[in-house]
Amino acid sequence: MSYNDTFLRACRCEPTEYTPMWMMRQAGRYLPEYRAIREKHGFLEMCRTPELAVEVSMQPVDLIGVDAAIMFSDILISFPGMGLDLEFAKGEGPVIHNPIRTAADVDKLRVADPHEVTGFVMETIKILRRELENKVPLIGFAGAPFTLASYAIEGHGTRDYENCKALMWSDPDAWDQLLTKFADTTIAYLSAQIDAGAQAVQVFDSWVGYVAPRDYEKSVLPHTKRVIDEVSKKGVPVIHFANGATSMIDLVQQAGGDVVGVDWRLDMGKAVEQIDPRFAIQGNIDPVALFATDDELERMVVDILEKFGTRPGHVFNLGHGIHKTSDPEKARTLLRFVHEHSRRIRSGA
Amino acid sequence: MSYNDTFLRACRCEPTEYTPMWMMRQAGRYLPEYRAIREKHGFLEMCRTPELAVEVSMQPVDLIGVDAAIMFSDILISFPGMGLDLEFAKGEGPVIHNPIRTAADVDKLRVADPHEVTGFVMETIKILRRELENKVPLIGFAGAPFTLASYAIEGHGTRDYENCKALMWSDPDAWDQLLTKFADTTIAYLSAQIDAGAQAVQVFDSWVGYVAPRDYEKSVLPHTKRVIDEVSKKGVPVIHFANGATSMIDLVQQAGGDVVGVDWRLDMGKAVEQIDPRFAIQGNIDPVALFATDDELERMVVDILEKFGTRPGHVFNLGHGIHKTSDPEKARTLLRFVHEHSRRIRSGA
Numbered sequence: 001m002s003y004n005d006t007f008l009r010a011c012r013c014e015p016t017e018y019t020p021m022w023m024m025r026q027a028g029r030y031l032p033e034y035r036a037i038r039e040k041h042g043f044l045e046m047c048r049t050p051e052l053a054v055e056v057s058m059q060p061v062d063l064i065g066v067d068a069a070i071m072f073s074d075i076l077i078s079f080p081g082m083g084l085d086l087e088f089a090k091g092e093g094p095v096i097h098n099p100i101r102t103a104a105d106v107d108k109l110r111v112a113d114p115h116e117v118t119g120f121v122m123e124t125i126k127i128l129r130r131e132l133e134n135k136v137p138l139i140g141f142a143g144a145p146f147t148l149a150s151y152a153i154e155g156h157g158t159r160d161y162e163n164c165k166a167l168m169w170s171d172p173d174a175w176d177q178l179l180t181k182f183a184d185t186t187i188a189y190l191s192a193q194i195d196a197g198a199q200a201v202q203v204f205d206s207w208v209g210y211v212a213p214r215d216y217e218k219s220v221l222p223h224t225k226r227v228i229d230e231v232s233k234k235g236v237p238v239i240h241f242a243n244g245a246t247s248m249i250d251l252v253q254q255a256g257g258d259v260v261g262v263d264w265r266l267d268m269g270k271a272v273e274q275i276d277p278r279f280a281i282q283g284n285i286d287p288v289a290l291f292a293t294d295d296e297l298e299r300m301v302v303d304i305l306e307k308f309g310t311r312p313g314h315v316f317n318l319g320h321g322i323h324k325t326s327d328p329e330k331a332r333t334l335l336r337f338v339h340e341h342s343r344r345i346r347s348g349a
Numbered sequence: 350m351s352y353n354d355t356f357l358r359a360c361r362c363e364p365t366e367y368t369p370m371w372m373m374r375q376a377g378r379y380l381p382e383y384r385a386i387r388e389k390h391g392f393l394e395m396c397r398t399p400e401l402a403v404e405v406s407m408q409p410v411d412l413i414g415v416d417a418a419i420m421f422s423d424i425l426i427s428f429p430g431m432g433l434d435l436e437f438a439k440g441e442g443p444v445i446h447n448p449i450r451t452a453a454d455v456d457k458l459r460v461a462d463p464h465e466v467t468g469f470v471m472e473t474i475k476i477l478r479r480e481l482e483n484k485v486p487l488i489g490f491a492g493a494p495f496t497l498a499s500y501a502i503e504g505h506g507t508r509d510y511e512n513c514k515a516l517m518w519s520d521p522d523a524w525d526q527l528l529t530k531f532a533d534t535t536i537a538y539l540s541a542q543i544d545a546g547a548q549a550v551q552v553f554d555s556w557v558g559y560v561a562p563r564d565y566e567k568s569v570l571p572h573t574k575r576v577i578d579e580v581s582k583k584g585v586p587v588i589h590f591a592n593g594a595t596s597m598i599d600l601v602q603q604a605g606g607d608v609v610g611v612d613w614r615l616d617m618g619k620a621v622e623q624i625d626p627r628f629a630i631q632g633n634i635d636p637v638a639l640f641a642t643d644d645e646l647e648r649m650v651v652d653i654l655e656k657f658g659t660r661p662g663h664v665f666n667l668g669h670g671i672h673k674t675s676d677p678e679k680a681r682t683l684l685r686f687v688h689e690h691s692r693r694i695r696s697g698a
Contacts (some may be wrong), residue, residue, distance in 0.1 A: 160672060162640045169641040211669075212635045213616040214652060246596040247614040266595040267562040286561045291511045292518040303563060319561075323509060 004136050008066040009199055011237035011259050013280050013313035015273050018306060019342035020067035021335055022139070024241075025321030026060035027072040031328055033059050043088045047073050050124040057128055061136055064331050068200070071124055071193075075143030075204055076151060078185055079141040081117025082110050084152055092156070100154030101163060105175035109152075111184045114192035121189075122196035129197040140198030142207035144191050145182040146244075152178070159197050161210050167177070168219050179223040187230045194234040202239040203227060209244020224255040232256065239282055243320060249274050264319030268307035280313035285334070287318040290326040294333055301337040310346050356417040356443045360549055360586035360608050362629050362662035368654060368691035369416035370684055371488070373590075373617040374670030375409035376421040380407050380677055392437045399473040406477055410484055413680050417486050417549070420473055420542075423494030424553055425500060427534055430466025431459050433501055441505070448504030450512060452523035458501075463541035470538075471545035478546040489547030491539050493554035493591075494531040494572040501527070517568050527573040536579045539570050540698050543583040552577060552606070558593020566600050573604040581605065588631055592669060595624050598623050613668030617656035629662035634683070636667040637676040643682055650686040659695050 006020040028034055034056050038046065046052045053072040061069050076094050081088040085097040100106060102179045115122065128138050146157075151157075153164040168175045190201050204223070211220060224240070232238050241261030242252045253260055253276055262271045262283035272280055289300050316338045322331065352498055355369040383405050387395065395401045402421040408420050425443050428435040434446040449455060464471065476485050492500075500506075502513040517524045539550045552573065560569060573589070581587050589612030591601045602609055602625055611620045611632035620630055638649050657663045665687045671680065 055559075160637060162637050162672065162674065165635070165637045166640040169645040209614065212613045212649075213619075214649070215635075244614075247619075248616065263592075265558065265560045267597065270562075270596075286514070286564075288509060288511050288514045289518075291515040296518040300563070302562075323511065325511065 002154045003134050004067055007315060008137050008162070008237065010313060010315045011239070011280050013278070014267050015312045017343060017346060018339050019084060019308075019314045019316045019346070021316035022066040022070065023060070023064075023318050023322050023331065024063065026066055026070065027056045028187040028322060029324035030066075030322050030326040030331070031063060033041070033063065038129060043074070044086075047261040048120045049078055050127055051119075053124040054127045054131060057124070058131055061132070063328060065335055066136070068139050069128065069132055070130060070139040071143060071198070072201070073121055073124070073141070075141070075147065075206070077118055077121065078112045078114070078189055079152070081112035082181070082185060083108060094151060094156065096152060096155045099163075099248070100149075100152045103171055103177075106174045106178045107183070108183050109178065111181050112189070113183075118189065118192075122192055123196055125193055125196040137199040138197065138222055139200045139202055139239075140190065140193035141202040141204060142186045142193075143182075143239075144203050145179040145186065145227065146208050146211065146220045147204060147206045148182040148186070149175075149178050150207050152182075153296065159210070161207070165211075165215070168215065168338065172219070175219060176223075181222075183223045183227050186227050190227070190231045191234055194231070194236050198236065199241060200237040201231060203231075205240070205242040207244075208242050211245075212247040214249060216245070216248055221251060221255055228256045232258075237280075239315075241282070246271075253279065259315060261317070262319065264279070268304045272308060277311070277313075279313060281308065282315040282317050284317070284319040287320050287326075288324055289318075290322065290330045290334065297330070297334060298337050298341075301334065302341050304341050305338070305345050308349070316342070316343075353416060353688070355550060356664060357486050357586065359662060359664045360588070360629050363628070364661045365695070366692060367688050368657075368665045369419040369664035370687045371415040371419065371545060372409070372413075372667050372671045372680065375413065375415055375419065376405045376572050377671060378673035379671055379675040379680070380408050380412060382412065392423070392536055393435075396426055397469045399469055402469075402473040403476045403480060405410065410481070414684055415485070416482070417488050418477065418481055418484075419488040419551070420470070421545070422473070422490070423517060424490070424496065424555070426467055426470065427461045427463070427538055428501070430461035431530070431534060432457060439533060440655045443505065445501060445504045448512075449498075449501045449527065450516070452520055452526075454467055455523045455527045455530070458530050461538070463534075463538040467538065467541075471541055474542055474545040474547055486548040487546065488549045488551055488588075489539060489542035490551040490553060490640050491535045491542075492531075493552050493557065493589075494528040494562065494576065495557050495569045496537065496553060496555045497531040497535070498524075498527050498688060499556050501531075510556070514560075514564070517564065521568070524568060528569075532572045532576050535576050539580045539611055540583055542598060543580070545583050547585065549586040549588060550580060551590060551610070553582075553592070553693065554589070555593040556593075557591050558612075560594075562597040562600060565594070567598055570600060570604055577605045581607075582634075586629075588664075590631070595620075602628065608664060610666070611668065618654045621657060626660070626662075628662060630657065631664040631666050633666070633668040636669045636672055636675075638667075639671065639679045646679070646683060647686050647690075650683065651690050653696050654691050655686070659697070663691075665691070676691065
């Protein structure tokens, strides 16, 4: 098997014979092989143990055949090193026991040194690069400043962000200081990942879709843009995924990077119209499409591929993370459809 | 106090001196006066007891001063009459104990006669109209076919809609039959509300923002459009609120009606560009703005009002339901800002 760099070429808008694909949360609970390991180990333990993180990162490469690996980790992994007391409570998702609510809380927060607090991630990346030799490229990742701040402030998942937005509006100085600390941490963290061997990085702004465009432009975008601009200097493709933010995709692009991730709420035809062609586009099938019949799944794949067209610069992905009850066989079928039809469309057949 | 029909005139794109405002979920838990009643009565009991429903519907009119009342009820209120075993479990939201999963389940579902199964709603509307005489107009409402179907299929709130979409994709005939039954029920139900005295109606498609545009156009829009077209024949304004669907606002408009509801994810400047001027627009401040300082709240209000401009046809509203921890005093402040600044802007001062 020869090295498959289709993903990296698509990120750089270079021609490829077919459209490469990976899936957000591809190293995850839909795989029985993942669940077998997860049963024996805590989630954070898996993140912090390079041997385990490497093993589950490799699973979708070996079992599904995706065109890129993404390291197994969590966007909140730097929190303990910043002074935030993070726990993954069973069935509840992440909980921060000392959430940030005041300017004094912001003051106490530390910018984390990635080697000191997440050395295990760099170790994971180094091992993964050896394991992936002659296979596919490796993606590193981090959370965007807004998404990190929203978790730090709310202390848990939410759909409301009342405390987060109240701080943003009532104390813009504390807000900017907070996002600056998360941005500084993220810049150092992603740079260290790239130094360790990550060949592309994705910045996840998972919850920014709950922010109004006016607030995004003023209070979020400058921080995301600084992260992406700084990390871009390292010379590997930067993917920016602002989940749920397709109504303000014009603003999202202003953050820069090489690849704009698009969720499934924006038709690919419109994404191509609205996103500057200097960006590659990543996306954007409904993750629930993996519960459709093969025929319908195939129609959805063809629809997206045809709407993207034959120009370079498409990385196929789900519009959000793969659901934990998805059938791995269906993910393989999706990959086959993407490869077959994109090869056909791109060859002009 | 003379009768205030500003809301109805704005719905019909007729000139008004100021922008009228009401709030989704304005008869709700943020009001201590509501909670005092809710403590003594079950949620469905309140919906089914006209005296109680009337009392809480009047609260925001009397306590906040909104320009329209909306009857207190729930979008799932017809479910028991259709054969769906609905319960509002404490702290869990609605649960349907016999969810629809197969074509046979769809067959068994009954189209509900609104007078037979929701006579208490018509009674509530008749009393409310008397109570509201010389005050403000009354809005009725119902769920859109997709949102009703998604609850009926999933059996509870979700963010995934795996079963719902699987049925839509795997058995389009059963899907169409199901949405036709919900559409028929909704057409009869809204018509009966108008006959009883509702002076405008809102169709809530609360969860359609999780549907990809291609699926919306093919499998959802025709049913919503039929509801709105049929109900429009009754001659009162129809408001269509497709929550979270601003990335496909071009398709949403094709469903017709008089007023397009817009959530806070779409900047009002873009909403005005993208929505045909034959529609009035309802929206769209971030509901969490009620947690902002007065100064920031005022800036957000002015931003939206100025972006809408001086043409007729704006109904101010939150971009989603008011949060239960909102301060009623802040809601009054919001109303004051909307009235004062829209009067200033519309007078050209």
